[in-house]
Amino acid sequence: MKEQESIQIFDEKRVRTVWNEEKEKWYFSIIDVIEVLTNSDRSRKYWNDLKSKLKREGSEVSDKIGRLKLESSDGKMRLTDVADTEQLFRLIQSIPSPKAEPFKLWLAQIATERLDEMQDPELSIDRALDQYLQLGYSESWINQRLKSIEIRKELTDEWKNRGIKEGSQFGTLTDIISNAWSGKTTKEYKMLKGLKKENLRDNMTNTELILNMLAEASTKDISVANEPETFDENKEVAQQGGNVAKVALKELESKTGKKVVTSINAKDILKKQIE
Incomplete structure (x- = not known):
């Protein structure tokens, strides 16, 4: 089952999504959708309460909800409740929100755009660029960010080839790289x-993005050259890759x-330039 994770933008807020190629369906993070519709900073609790309410009412919607690994705010892959478009339409009926109808239209648009992108893959790049523009980023920064996504994908593919497990091991190696070049783990950097x-x-500046890309690209290249076999050996490679960027x-x-x-x-930076 081939799945492709991406970020969609609704009302300037991010919604984590996954495209399943076999089923040709989008799956959406339910807690992200709830946060968009309710503006709640406790969307996870809202979803737990809603699930209990639906079960009491005899609804089977929540029982059919699936779980997929999505990248969380700490950069780690965590199992997250997801719903396809049809399931979301049903859930939205139970969430009082003035954004409900606009969101339904947005869902329909996302489905149509994906079919277009399957015919012309370059459209996905154009839409990613548009989404970042909507969030207020400069074009030069966006070009760097899109490149960083490509480099990150090459690195994680290399880790998978070396038998590294998504989730905690990915997170550990990412922290080693980050700490090596920036002096901070991902959590410390976010703080x-x-x-x-x-x-x-x-939220990185152009220079930070470039150095992070250098660290991750170097890690991938060193891994390809040295072919580490154990997790400890991969940790050493991650340190070496991060050190390349530290020198710069x-x-x-x-x-x-x-x-x-x-x-x-x-x-x-962009706001200061405008002012």
């Missing part, structure tokens, strides 16, 4: 930027006299 559920890479960071900071890793994010 510096004041992030909670937001994606760290979506130190050199840049020595030339500019400025710190690269800061609390500033890409949209902050």
